[in-house]
Amino acid sequence: MNREDTIAALATPPGIGALGIIRVSGPESHKQVDRIFQNPQQKKIKEMKGYTAAYGRICEPESGSLADEVVVLVMHAPHSYTGENMVEIIGHGGPVPLQAILELLLDGGARLAEPGEFTRRAFFNGKMDLAQAEAVVDVIEAKTRQGLQLALDQLEGSLSRLVKASSDRLWEVLAYCEASIDFPEDELDGMSLEDFETYLKRVEGDLEDALATYSRGKALREGVRTTIIGRPNVGKSTLLNALLGEERALVTSVPGTTRDSVEEIINLDGIPLRLIDTAGLRETEDEVEKLGVDRTLKLLERSDLILAVLDSTTGFTAEDEKMLETIPPGKSLVVVNKIDLEEKIDLSRIKGHFSEDEILFISAREGQGLANVRAAIKKRIIGTSEKEGIWVSNLRHERALKGALKSVQAAREGWEQGVTMDLVVVDIRGALHCLGQITGETISQDISREIFSRFCIGK
Amino acid sequence: MFVYPQSYQVIVIGAGHAGCEAALSAAKMGFKTLVLTIDLDHVAFMPCNPSLGGPAKGHIVREIDALGGEMGHNIDATMIQVRMLNTRKGPAVQALRAQADKKKYHLRMKKVLEEESNLDLKQGLVTKILVEEGKIRGVETATGIKYLGQKVILTTGTFLRGRIIIGEKTFEAGPNQQLSAKELSRSLQENGFTLKRFKTGTPPRVLGRTIDYEKTEPQPGHSGSLFFSFMHEGREGIQGQLPCHLTHTNPRTHAIINENIHRAPLFSGVIEGTGPRYCPSIEDKVVSFPNKNSHQIFIEPESLSTQEMYLSGLPTSLPEDVQFSFLRTITGLERVDMVRPGYAIEYDVIDTRQLNLTLETMHIEGLFTAGQVNGTSGYEEAGGQGLIAGINAALSLKGEAPLILDRAQAYIGVLIDDLVTKGTEEPYRMLTSRAEYRLLLRQDNADQRLSPLGRKIGLLSDNQWKLFQEKQQEIEMVLGLLEKIQVKPTPEVNEILQEKGSGGLNKPVSLKEIFRRPEITWVDLLDLEPELPKIRKGVQEQLETTIKYEGYIERQKREIEHFKKLENKLLPDEINYEEVPNLRTEAREKLKAVRPRSVGQAGRINGVSPADITSLLIFLERKKRND
Incomplete structure (x- = not known):
């Protein structure tokens, strides 16, 4: 256990509440939050007094894009729950903004807290009495067990197969390096230095693929951000209501991250959809409307799925045209509504942008074609590609994969630039260490076994 | 029973590579020391390969x-030949x-021991350790x-119930057919030690x-100035180096081995002990890697x-006639005359989980063990342990804190920590891959780490201390210059x-x-700044490494800081693990x-899992608050 670093975690139960709290603790917690916190009075967290609060915005420091509006509560060591410098960030309760804040903190160098770690730190810093200490153990025990079950569940999935394959390849590279370092005069069969780059590149690709599924996996856990877009009166609300009405599985209704759109959550065969109804992309000189358009664009960017609604009874407008150009084809479905009425739309205009199974025909009012919409949504979310079933949904796993990818890249780039083997090995070991956080394998115990089973060594 | 009139402060059993280091260090630290060896003509003897060093092992010598x-x-x-390995890695x-x-290695070391004033070197086969009330008293x-002594260091190598095996023949013997130490094994068992059986082997000599x-x-x-000692x-x-020669086995060699595999004691059940994976016998290699048509032999x-030559890569315990036949299938050895057959040797080793990190045994106060009897292999591993055992026996006599090297300080630290913490299931050889902080445990900076x-x-x-200080001053001085000179x-x-294949500058930078x-x-730097002082090679190497590796080294240093935190949290001797709540039974x-x-x-x-460690930490903290 390391008490020098700074940890962060969600302190309120996951799910949707009115407010959510992210707790940050450790020597750098003030600095970490200052990096992403903007306050109208230019207040700096580290200059604030203990147990005072400030209102402000959490933004991505480089792009400036907003994650959430928050209140921060500042504590100075030793006067805090853990006895360390702490900040509590109180944000809107939805999992999406909270997750975004947490990720910003982790990007800045904080580490995701282990189960029970805040309490553990509190204990070791003398902030807790003996009776409470007993409880700590129970908490840790319980959380570990719960965590283990989760880990097992995850390991049954294909993620573990991918991680296993990547780590096998890295083991092979590592065993080769270590064998050639420790037994420089032995002949090593089975691998050559030329294979090196190929192996590392393959691992890089696999890890990148796995990471690409993170947003999808996360979506499954937290709700697929689904935006319904289209001109006024094309039937967006009717579609929304039809999907809602048919499912009769409305979970809750909460204010979304954009103030003027309404978010509904439905359960589509186990997939939670967070439906957001939004204004279209009308070209306008009106300042207020312009702001709305900007917001919509941002919303589209952050959506996991976009349903673009067209009216079959009218022709293509310039606005439709702009919408079809704007929405990213990879995550969009075109829904042509009102097919129970006279058809005037020229479909050839759409077909250039979208494939046939991405265009759906419905009558939201009559309930016609809704089953197809549901099926198409499901297919789009779950996918049918060869990577099907690999879902990185756990933030811890995502961090481990990212760490591994970074190390593998460093190893390959180092190798290409002629960095010596003893250093390249440091990065390969680093990558295996990260993957080991998913698989539970440790390097120190297994490397010699690996060497001797692969190579005929010894004089 | 005759009690020897001179009583010793330290008695070392065995004068192999562990025994010699143990005895010399105890004697040099001021204690009257006795070394007993079965055969005075085998002091610091190399019963297997006539070489020293290589990755990790060479580090240990440094x-x-x-x-x-x-x-x-x-x-x-x-030495008669020297090489620097892994120069490009x-x-x-x-x-x-x-x-x-x-021969010279043995003779020189024997003379060094004889010349040490505090040290007596004698021939004698120890049969018993003398123990009173849990404390060592001497040996018989x-x-x-009877020799009486306050500390005893057991460095018996492969002699404990040593048994040599050549094909169908087996006989009780230590290496090179010296006497086997049978009774001492029994004495150790009577004193509560758990012993296990290991095996190792050596190739024929031609x-x-x-x-x-x-x-x-x-x-x-x-060529070049290549030496182990920093002195x-x-x-x-060295001049007039002798070459080694490389040849290979071939399918005909393997065919003879396969035809006679039923006579191999390794497979017929004659050998019970566990052998090392990194030093397999040739019959083992042929069986385990059937697709490999040739194995190299140095x-x-x-x-x-002497005209005797060692065939590295060919350890074997096949019958002598089989050894003779397969040798002559090897290129260059068609007419070869085998003068000693290869053999396997089985011997007792101590389960090292019965030791403290000082190498003192838990059962008997004042008894230390080191070297191959601890389940290691290799002269260097033995020497490193012998040195630590000797030092700690001496420090204990002085009433001072023991010398315990940790995994971030030295390969010797990694070695002893592995042995004592995990034990070993096969003869333990040091590998650089066993060290977590390899970038810092270099052979060029062993002096900085340990002197x-x-x-x-x-x-x-x-x-040696004076030389060390001069070198450190030189390093600091030159480092200062390199930082200063723009x-x-x-x-x-x-x-x-x-010209050097390096990019040009667009602003002033330091050397x-x-x-x-x-x-x-370094030579390139001299072209840029001819005023740089002439410095010795060791200084150049260290500067080059620390500067070029700085980023990686800093990273490992940070890891070491974390490592040290738990390393410095000492567990009290009197801790009762039954009282620690929440430990799993296995961990307890x-x-x-x-x-x-x-x-x-x-x-x-x-x-022992991370959750067990948390329980342990909580227990310690609670205890601290109660006290």
Whole structure:
């Protein structure tokens, strides 16, 4: 256990509440939050007094894009729950903004807290009495067990197969390096230095693929951000209501991250959809409307799925045209509504942008074609590609994969630039260490076994 | 029973590579020391390969030297070939390997022991350790002499119930057919030690003049100032090196081995002990890697004073007639005369989880064990342990804190920590891959890591200490210069840089920054700044490594800081693991058996989980508050 670093975690139960709290603790917690916190009075967290609060915005420091509006509560060591410098960030309760804040903190160098770690730190810093200490153990025990079950569940999935394959390849590279370092005069069969780059590149690709599924996996856990877009009166609300009405599985209704759109959550065969109804992309000189358009664009960017609604009874407008150009084809479905009425739309205009199974025909009012919409949504979310079933949904796993990818890249780039083997090995070991956080394998115990089973060594 | 009139402070059983280091260090630290050996003509004998060093092993020799041990001096004085291995794989894993003149090696070390004023070297086969109330009192020999001593260091190598196996023949013997120490094994068991059986082997020896060297590939030594001891840095390299020769087995060799595999004791059940994976016998290699048509064999000279040659790569316990037949199938060995057959040897070793990190046994106060009897293999591993056992026996007599090297300080630390914490299931060989902080445990900086410690305990000689200090001053001085001297982006400078395949400058930078570039050597710096002082090679190497590796080294240093936190959290001797709540049963049993010194060490025990460590930490904290 390391008490020098700074940890962060969600302190309120996951799910949707009115407010959510992210707790940050450790020597750098003030600095970490200052990096992403903007306050109208230019207040700096580290200059604030203990147990005072400030209102402000959490933004991505480089792009400036907003994650959430928050209140921060500042504590100075030793006067805090853990006895360390702490900040509590109180944000809107939805999992999406909270997750975004947490990720910003982790990007800045904080580490995701282990189960029970805040309490553990509190204990070791003398902030807790003996009776409470007993409880700590129970908490840790319980959380570990719960965590283990989760880990097992995850390991049954294909993620573990991918991680296993990547780590096998890295083991092979590592065993080769270590064998050639420790037994420089032995002949090593089975691998050559030329294979090196190929192996590392393959691992890089696999890890990148796995990471690409993170947003999808996360979506499954937290709700697929689904935006319904289209001109006024094309039937967006009717579609929304039809999907809602048919499912009769409305979970809750909460204010979304954009103030003027309404978010509904439905359960589509186990997939939670967070439906957001939004204004279209009308070209306008009106300042207020312009702001709305900007917001919509941002919303589209952050959506996991976009349903673009067209009216079959009218022709293509310039606005439709702009919408079809704007929405990213990879995550969009075109829904042509009102097919129970006279058809005037020229479909050839759409077909250039979208494939046939991405265009759906419905009558939201009559309930016609809704089953197809549901099926198409499901297919789009779950996918049918060869990577099907690999879902990185756990933030811890995502961090481990990212760490591994970074190390593998460093190893390959180092190798290409002629960095010596003893250093390249440091990065390969680093990558295996990260993957080991998913698989539970440790390097120190297994490397010699690996060497001797692969190579005929010894004089 | 005759009680020897002189009573000793330290008694060392065995004069192999562990015994010699143990005895010399205890004697040099001021204690009257006795060494008993079965055969005075085998002091510091090399019963297997006549060579020392290589990755990790060479590092250990440098560490022994940096602490004030003898091994480095002895090999430097007696080597007949030397090579620097892994030169292209990076400075952290570069290692010296030398061929020793094994006769001279033995003779020189024997003389060093004889000349040490505090030390008595005698022939005697120890049959018993004498223990009173859990404390060691001395030893008894086969010829009926009792030697009394306050500390005893057991360095019996492969002699405990040693059994040699050649094909169908087996006989009780130590290495090279010396006497086996049978009774001592029993004495240890009677005193509560758990013993297990290990096996190792050695190849046949052949007569040099019957080898057709023309058909083999010569492997010459490397020129230059290559020495193990830091005392010899910069000295002119050894002259008249002898080459080794490389040849290979072939399918005909393997066919003979396969035809006779039913006669191999390794497969017929005659051998019970566990052998090392990194040093398999040729029959083992042929069976385990059937697709490999050829295995390499290095022909190594044993000594200038004999024609006997060592066949590295061919350890075997096949019957002598089979050895004779397959040898002659090998290119260059068609007419070869085998003068000693290869053999396997089985011997008793101590389960090292019965030791403390000082190498003192838990059962008997004042008894230390070191070397092959601890389940290791290799002269260097033995020497490193012997040195630590000798030092700790002496420190204990002085009433001072023991010397425990940790995993971030030395390969010797990694070695002893592995043995004591995890035990070993096969003869343990040191590998660089066993060290977590390999970039810092280099052979070039062993002096920086350990010489201050060697000096503090009173082992490092005045001469070596003076040299060390001068070197450190030089490093600091030159490092200061490199940081201070700025190189301006003149056309001349950029031309020089481009000649070296390096990019030009567009603003002034320090020489240190330029030295950081992988393609720039010390000599290149002299071209840029002729005023730089002349410095010795050891200083150049260390500067180059620390500057070029700085980023990686800093990273490992940070890891070490974390590592040290748990390492410095010591577990009290009197801790009762039954009282620690929430430990899993397996962890509780393991902790009780190993009795780790620190929380860090506890975490490395197989079967102790992070959750157990948390429970342990909570227990300690609660105890602290109650006290």
